[in-house]
Amino acid sequence: MTDMLSEAADGTLTGWKLWFTNLHVKYCPGCAAALTGLKDLCVRLSKLGTVQTGDHVPVLSEERWSSIESGWEAIEARVSKGT
Amino acid sequence: MDLTMELPGPASKDNGRLSLSSVNAPIEDKRKAYAEIAKQYQADLLLAARRLCKGNEDRAQDHVQDSLIRGYQAFLDGRFLTGSNARAWLIRILTNSFINAYRRSQRWDAAIDVDTLTSGGEAGPASTHAPSDEIPGHSLVEQTLDDALEKALNSLSNGLRVCVILVDIEGLDYAEAAAALDIPVGTVRSRLSRARIQLHETLQEFAKDRRLI
Numbered sequence: 546m547t548d549m550l551s552e553a554a555d556g557t558l559t560g561w562k563l564w565f566t567n568l569h570v571k572y573c574p575g576c577a578a579a580l581t582g583l584k585d586l587c588v589r590l591s592k593l594g595t596v597q598t599g600d601h602v603p604v605l606s607e608e609r610w611s612s613i614e615s616g617w618e619a620i621e622a623r624v625s626k627g628t
Numbered sequence: 629m630d631l632t633m634e635l636p637g638p639a640s641k642d643n644g645r646l647s648l649s650s651v652n653a654p655i656e657d658k659r660k661a662y663a664e665i666a667k668q669y670q671a672d673l674l675l676a677a678r679r680l681c682k683g684n685e686d687r688a689q690d691h692v693q694d695s696l697i698r699g700y701q702a703f704l705d706g707r708f709l710t711g712s713n714a715r716a717w718l719i720r721i722l723t724n725s726f727i728n729a730y731r732r733s734q735r736w737d738a739a740i741d742v743d744t745l746t747s748g749g750e751a752g753p754a755s756t757h758a759p760s761d762e763i764p765g766h767s768l769v770e771q772t773l774d775d776a777l778e779k780a781l782n783s784l785s786n787g788l789r790v791c792v793i794l795v796d797i798e799g800l801d802y803a804e805a806a807a808a809l810d811i812p813v814g815t816v817r818s819r820l821s822r823a824r825i826q827l828h829e830t831l832q833e834f835a836k837d838r839r840l841i
Contacts, residue, residue, distance in 0.1 A: 551821035555795075557802065582828050589777055590796035590827075594675070603674040609693050613666070616697035621655060624704055 550576060554583035655704070662703045665714045666696045672715055672798075673722055679793050680726045682782050691729070695722040719798050720808040723790065727809070730786070780830040788823035791816055796824075 549566045552558035558566060570577040605613070653661070673695065677688035699721045702708060708717055781789060794805040795816065802820075806813040 547825060548818060548821040551824050552817065554824065555820075579828070582832075583824055586824055586828055586831070587796055590792065591799070593679075593777065594672075594797040594799060602671045603678075605670050605674070605689065605692060609689055613693055613696050616693075617659060617662075617700045620697070620701050620704065621659070624655070 546576065550580050550583060553580055555587045658704060659700075662700055665718070666699070669715050669718050670696075673718055676719055676722055676793060676798055677726070679778075679781065679797065680723070680790065691722055691725045694725045698725065716798075716800055716804055719794065719800065720804065723794060723808040726790075776831060776834040777827075780827050780834065783830055784823055784826060788819050788826065791819040792823045792827070795820055 546566075546569070549558060549562050550570075553563065553566045553570075566580075570580050670692065673692045674688060677691045677695075678685065681687040681691065695718060699708075699718055702721070708714070781792065784792065790809065791805060794800045794808060795802065800808065802813050802816050806816045809816070
């Protein structure tokens with residue numbers, strides 16, 4: 546039941562499992578409360594993955610970009626040599 | 629044993645599409661196109677890397693740097709296809725970088741089942757525990773991301789935490805997360821279930837401690 550509640554919370558549960566879960570939570574206050582809590586949790590977690598307006602947007606330093614571009618050049622050199 | 633994971637193939641989501649074919653274009657154009665997506669998604673990668681590294685900024689930047697370099701090789705090899713989701717693809721490369729580094733440092737013991745690691749909190753062998761500078765309370769997370777949810781997330785074992793980061797926070801679907809972690813989809817599903825229950829319980833404890841409920 547726990548796995549089905551978890552999947553019902555993020556919207557990936559389908560078919561007879563979804564039907565059964567919905568029927569179960571209708572008559573089980575404990576699972577209904579757990580489902581509500583898990584849905585709220587999923588929403589809160591998804592918000593962590595998006596940069597909110599007004600947030601500091603992290604960027605790599607110039608030094609990091611310089612190292613990355615050096616890495617890209619080394620790859621291009623290998624590609625041009627056919628290795 | 630070769631511990632290096634394969635770079636992922638193309639992802640399949642709708643957002644983050646790339647307009648240039650990575651197969652037929654001149655290398656200058658490929659470089660330009662790749663640099664554009666690298667700069668576009670650097671913030672997403674840094675945020676994800678910080679969570680994977682529990683707020684250790686230097687390690688997070690190292691992983692992003694490594695991922696963007698390895699990603700370019702994969703891009704030139706044609707392992708990114710036009711129309712694929714560039715963000716999800718880069719997140720998967722980042723995850724591979726994190727896991728490979730973890731395995732190399734022998735903190736990730738592939739022979740130990742995640743159930744062993746999570747049955748009693750951090751009950752695994754000492755080699756599987758995070759070093760003290762990564763334990764919540766010692767990390768940058770405590771200073772900059774002082775939030776109950778972030779703390780609860782950091783209290784999870786790595787096996788569970790990475791699944792939550794990929795699926796719930798970064799928005800990868802179960803199949804993409806399974807591919808990134810090189811585990812079956814069913815394992816992602818069960819880890820997510822356990823992780824969410826643990827997070828929910830931890831958050832309730834925080835709320836009770838703060839007399840919010």
